Each structure stands twice: as structure tokens, then as C-alpha cells.
Amino acid sequence: xxxxxxxxxxxxxxxxxxxxxxxxxxxxxxxxxxxxxxxxxxxxxxxxxxxxxxxxxxxxxxxxxxxxxxxxxxxxxxxxxxxxxxxxxxxxxxxxxxxxxxxxxxxxxxxxxxxxxxxxxxxxxxxxxxxxxxxxxxxxxxxxxxxxxxxxxxxxxxxxxxxxxxxxxxxxxxxxxxxxxxxxxxxxxxxxxxxxxxxxxxxxxxxxxxxxxxxxxxxxxxxxxxxxxxxxxxxxxxxxxxxxxxxxxxxxxxxxxxxxxxxxxxxxxxxxxxxxxxxxxxxxxxxxxxxxxxxxxxxxxxxxxxxxxxxxxxxxxxxxxxxxxxxxxxxxxxxxxxxxxxxxxxxxxxxxxxxxxxxxxxxxxxxxxxxxx
Numbered sequence: 001x002x003x004x005x006x007x008x009x010x011x012x013x014x015x016x017x018x019x020x021x022x023x024x025x026x027x028x029x030x031x032x033x034x035x036x037x038x039x040x041x042x043x044x045x046x047x048x049x050x051x052x053x054x055x056x057x058x059x060x061x062x063x064x065x066x067x068x069x070x071x072x073x074x075x076x077x078x079x080x081x082x083x084x085x086x087x088x089x090x091x092x093x094x095x096x097x098x099x100x101x102x103x104x105x106x107x108x109x110x111x112x113x114x115x116x117x118x119x120x121x122x123x124x125x126x127x128x129x130x131x132x133x134x135x136x137x138x139x140x141x142x143x144x145x146x147x148x149x150x151x152x153x154x155x156x157x158x159x160x161x162x163x164x165x166x167x168x169x170x171x172x173x174x175x176x177x178x179x180x181x182x183x184x185x186x187x188x189x190x191x192x193x194x195x196x197x198x199x200x201x202x203x204x205x206x207x208x209x210x211x212x213x214x215x216x217x218x219x220x221x222x223x224x225x226x227x228x229x230x231x232x233x234x235x236x237x238x239x240x241x242x243x244x245x246x247x248x249x250x251x252x253x254x255x256x257x258x259x260x261x262x263x264x265x266x267x268x269x270x271x272x273x274x275x276x277x278x279x280x281x282x283x284x285x286x287x288x289x290x291x292x293x294x295x296x297x298x299x300x301x302x303x304x305x306x307x308x309x310x311x312x313x314x315x316x317x318x319x320x321x322x323x324x325x326x327x328x329x330x331x332x333x334x335x336x337x338x339x340x341x342x343x344x345x346x347x348x349x350x351x352x353x354x355x356x357x358x359x360x361x362x363x364x365x366x367x368x369x370x371x372x373x
Contacts, residue, residue: 123286283366291350295317301347302344
């Protein structure tokens with residue numbers, strides 16, 4: 001055989017040997033093992049380490065080192081304080097626990113297998129279908145509305161209009177003694193000065209039917225009417241004895257004494273805590289509604305020094321209110337009561353805020369009226 005033919009035979013042999021063993025087949029490495037792309041680990045049970053599958057570390061732990069043989073578990077270690085893993089995993093580090101914001105409170109603390117659970121503080125809410133970047137303040141019903149559903153940590157207050165039924169003159173007179181009816185029938189024939197007295201009387205009678213009157217108002221009105229001129233008594237009701245006017249039931253709660261010249265403030269109820277100082281501190285949330293422009297005057301009225309108030313200016317407004325109220329409680333000791341805080345609001349003509357605080361304190365079971373024991 002010529003050298004040329006020998007050369008051609010050698011090339012032919014090499015060509016046939018190439019697909020048979022000169023190179024590894026697809027899915028095999030140089031020593032015949034499976035390659036990484038062909039290894040399929042079981043979902044939620046294993047993770048891939050090189051070209052073998054290792055079992056996950058259990059919840060509450062994390063991976064320190066992987067396994068050395070397929071189907072085994074590597075070295076795992078429990079999560080440190082402040083970290084967690086909620087599911088089986090192959091993580092090298094545990095996840096950090098969530099820190100509740102200043103407008104939230106902890107519902108369930110963080111554990112090695114569960115993250116912290118937070119919710120909006122009392123008086124605030126955050127809708128679950130929205131990104132809760134900040135808790136919103138719960139709405140308050142208007143004067144012509146009543147609360148249908150109270151505010152929760154996930155829903156705002158729901159209000160509805162108060163349904164009022166107009167009371168006709170005939171309905172009013174139906175509940176009036178015969179001696180008063182005669183005076184009411186003549187009210188349209190009187191002079192302007194006389195009709196003013198009867199207008200007050202008519203309003204008083206209507207309020208009597210709604211049971212919203214006050215005994216003191218009855219006496220004041222009676223004395224005012226009885227002091228009218230005797231010459232007009234024949235055409236008005238001022239000549240009637242004071243006992244003819246309907247009496248009103250006493251208020252449901254004893255009143256907190258405030259300014260002696262303010263009859264309206266005397267009607268504010270005295271509240272009793274359900275659980276002592278703890279009830280008082282739980283009501284701090286409601287004082288976040290204090291008008292920003294009044295909060296310094298409010299705390300000065302409570303005896304907090306200006307330099308102490310100013311030292312809390314770096315805090316968020318809500319946090320500042322809480323801190324200063326805590327300082328006030330520490331200063332007053334056992335003498336500190338919610339009634340003192342409400343009186344301070346009334347003294348500053350912040351009656352609506354005081355009423356909101358009182359309503360929330362009773363509605364949420366922290367306080368009750370003194371006569372409800």
C-alpha cells in the first residue's frame with residue numbers, strides 16, 4: 001500500500017471514531033456523570049448544589065453548608081433573634097423581622113418561623129387593598145350624622161344621616177295640658193314682643209317630647225317668662241304657674257365642674273376608668289386629634305414647662321403628644337385623670353375634641369360614666 005493510501009485510511013478511521021468516544025455525549029461530563037443542566041430537583045423539597053440535589057433546611061433555620069451526597073440535608077442552623085424563615089429553604093441567611101412603624105402597634109411578635117404582624121394603632125386605619133405606607137386618621141361623624149360602624153385598623157368609620165321626623169303643631173299640642181293649649185292657640189294674635197316668649201315656649205315643648213331637655217333650662221325659661229310684663233299676661237302664657245311647664249329628666253351622668261359661668265361645660269360627664277392608669281394611657285391615642293395650633297397651650301395648661309414641650313419638637317406630632325402626656329402622668333402620679341385632660345380642652349374651647357375623646361374612651365370600653373357602676 002502506498003503512503004498516500006495509508007494516509008487516507010488513517011483519516012477515515014479518525015472520522016468514524018469522532019462521534020463514538022472522542023468527545024462526551026450530551027448530558028455527560030468527561031467521566032460520564034450528568035451535567036448541571038440535566039439535574040432536576042424536587043420543588044419545595046430540594047435545592048441544586050453543583051450537580052446534586054440537597055434537601056431544604058426546615059423553617060426557622062438556614063443553610064450553613066450544603067450536602068455532599070444527593071438526597072441528603074446539608075448543615076442547618078437556627079435563625080438568630082430578630083430574623084426568621086417562614087418556609088423550608090436553602091438560604092444562607094435568615095430574613096430580618098419587620099419593624100412596626102410609629103403609627104402601628106405589634107399584633108404578633110416575630111418568631112424564628114414567622115414575621116412580625118403589625119396593625120394601625122387605635123383611631124387609625126389602613127385599607128387592606130391599598131399599600132399601607134401610612135395609617136390614616138379615622139373619620140368623625142358630622143353633627144347631623146350617627147355612627148353606623150366604628151373605625152377598625154382596616155376600615156374607616158361609617159356614618160349615616162340622622163333621620164328626623166318633623167313634629168306638627170297638632171302633635172305638639174296633643175301632649176300639652178289644656179291650660180297651655182289656650183295660650184298656644186293665641187300665639188299668632190299677639191304682638192311681636194309677646195310672640196317671642198311663646199316661640200321659646202313652643203321650642204321647649206317640642207324638646208320635652210324628644211326627652212333632650214334639661215331641668216336647669218326649664219327653670220331659667222320659666223323665670224324669664226314669669227318676669228314679663230303683667231299687662232301681657234292675658235294674651236300669653238307668662239301668667240301660668242311655673243309648675244305648668246314640663247319637667248325634664250336629670251342628665252345621665254354627673255357633670256364635671258368647669259368654669260362656673262359656662263352652663264354648657266357643666267353638662268360634660270364625669271368618667272371612671274375601667275383599669276386605672278392603664279385605661280388613661282390607652283386613651284392617649286385620641287388626643288392626637290388636638291389642633292396643632294393649640295397643643296402647646298394645652299400642655300402649658302396642664303403645667304408642662306415650655307422647654308420640655310420644645311424638647312419634643314423633633315418627634316412626629318403623634319409621638320410628641322404621647323411623650324408629653326406620659327410626662328404629665330409621671331408628674332401628676334395617682335392624681336392624673338382623664339377628666340383633668342378633658343377639662344383642659346374645655347377651658348381652651350376645644351369642646352369638639354373633648355367630646356371625641358370622651359366618646360372613644362367609652363365606646364372602646366376604657367371608661368364609663370360614674371352612675372353606671
